[in-house]
Amino acid sequence: MPQQTTRSMATQLSDVDYITTLQARVKELEAENANLLSRLAHCQCSEVGKKVYAPDDKTAEVTEPKISNGKSEETTKKKPGYKTRYLSHHSKRYVALKVMYFGKRFYGFSSEAQMEPSVESELFKALETTRLLVGDKKESQYSRCGRTDKGVSSVGQVIALFLRSKLKISGVNNGSSGEFVSEEQLEGELDYVRVINRELPSDIRILGWCPVPVDFHARFSCSGREYRYFFWKENLNILAMENAGTKLVGEHDFRNFCKMDAANVHTYMRRITMFEIYATDVRYEDNQLWVIKIRGRAFLWHQVRCMVAVLFSIGKGLESPDVIDMLLDTNRIPRKPQYVMASEAPLVLQSCEFEDLKFICSSDSGKALHAHLVNECKIFQLQTAIFHEAILNCFLAQIKACHQFKNPSHQFKDPRRKAPISLSCHDQLSVSSGT
Incomplete structure (x- = not known):
């Protein structure tokens, strides 16, 4: 429509009618755009899968013709000033x-x-x-x-x-x-x-x-979370730790077992549904690896690490199991005492539980995943072997220094060298010939 006609119509209509007309036109354009996107999503032609680009400071791909054997072929070339968009028209x-x-x-x-x-x-x-x-x-x-x-x-x-x-x-x-x-x-x-x-x-x-359905939420649809904390037994009193840990089960105010986050947390009531301590099959010399398993619906910031820190203090004999009751009684101890949290490295988020959620992994993907994890374990085992060799060398160096200090005239022998030294080729020939 010519501009003069548009201006004349605008002057004839009131402001409200003119805005209403524009809004109706916008809705028509949006409906038409949605229809085109829907048709494009169902399109099976090869053009649908190509990239869409928008101006930006990054590079993108453009097609250029290339002649090969008398035929024209398309090649891609980087062009500055473009960025890939999200392909929202795809299913x-x-x-x-x-x-x-x-x-x-x-x-x-x-x-x-x-x-x-x-x-x-x-x-x-x-x-x-x-x-x-x-x-x-x-x-x-x-x-x-x-x-x-x-x-x-x-x-x-x-x-x-x-x-x-x-x-x-x-x-x-x-x-x-x-x-x-x-x-x-x-x-x-x-x-x-x-x-x-x-x-x-x-x-x-x-x-x-x-x-999953679109009303699914990874955080709020979760019915429970399980954490595991690995530790070496050493001289810890496991029975005392276990007795103290059972006091954590149930619904309590855990403000003395977390890092305060007043801006985002309005209640410190949480429910622990399960607490266990058990030994694994992993050993190193005379030490054994143990696990603390804690399960609940939700946890506060640093809650697990704080609980483990208090349990370690009990296991070392620095606190009695009754300290758990004291810390859970916010009337008696309204503010969290100062203590160092347990290390973050041994802590693992083991699982997040959902109703009717069954995760899928194809056979090929499962095999590739298993092979990758096995390879990662081998890499860490190699690192362990190197550290073990370093420990052994330090130990042997200390023994050698002590031995030379006590007996300077004697030569130190490496205890790792148990196998006899092989005969040289000349000696072997001499033995076989009887000379």
Whole structure:
């Protein structure tokens, strides 16, 4: 419509009518845009899978013709000033991912602390590289079950978000709430475990995935969490620690067993549903590895490490088991006493429990995952062997120095050298010839 006609119509209509007309037109355009996106998502042509680009300070790929054997072929070339967008027009489904990670080199799980590297940032890098994301965190409806601290590991962390799907929109859960999808809707889907694990660093792995309804939340849908803390027995009184630990079971005010977070926490009441201490099969010389297992629905900041620290004080005989009752009585001790938390390195988020959640891992992905974990164990075993050799060398050096101090005329013999020295070739020939 010409500009003069538009101006004349605007002058004839009142302001309210003019705004109403514009709003109606916007709705028409939005409906048309949604219709086009829906048609594009069902399109089976090869152009749908190509990348979409937007101006930015990063590089992108553009196609250029290339002549080969008299035929024109397309090649890709980096062009500055463009950035890849999320492919929101693809089919998507809401999934939960089970994540394991070794927390030694990470500044916690969450990337919100602006400390790198974090487990979460590495996960999203892999998802971006594999082009599985359909939007940013908010658009992907991202949620996580827990925020483990720096150095803490996990073999059962769970996150949930929308990921690109290989199936058509009509065949997957594309945004409607309701029950979990059936097994028939999993056939032909992307192998998320295999695809993501290929881009993750060696200390992070996806253990499985599961389709979930969009009203699922990794944190608030969780019915329970289990932590395990590994420690060497040494001279600890395990019976005293076990008797004290049973006092933690039940619903209590744990403000004296956590780090205060007044800005985000309004109640310190938490319920511990299970507490156990048991020995493992791992031994080193005369020492044995033990485990503290604690289960509850939710935990406060540093709660597990604080509880373990108090239990260690009891095991060392520095405190009596009755100190647990005192710390749980907030009328008697309204403020947390000053004590050092237990180390973060032996702490593991073992599992996050959900109702009707069964994680999927294909046979090929399971074999690759098992091979990777076995290889990682071998690497750490090699490191253990090197440390053990260093300890042995230090021990032998001390014995040698002591021996030479007492008997300077005697030569020290390495006790590790038990096998006799082989004869030289000349000596062997002499022996065989009888000379």
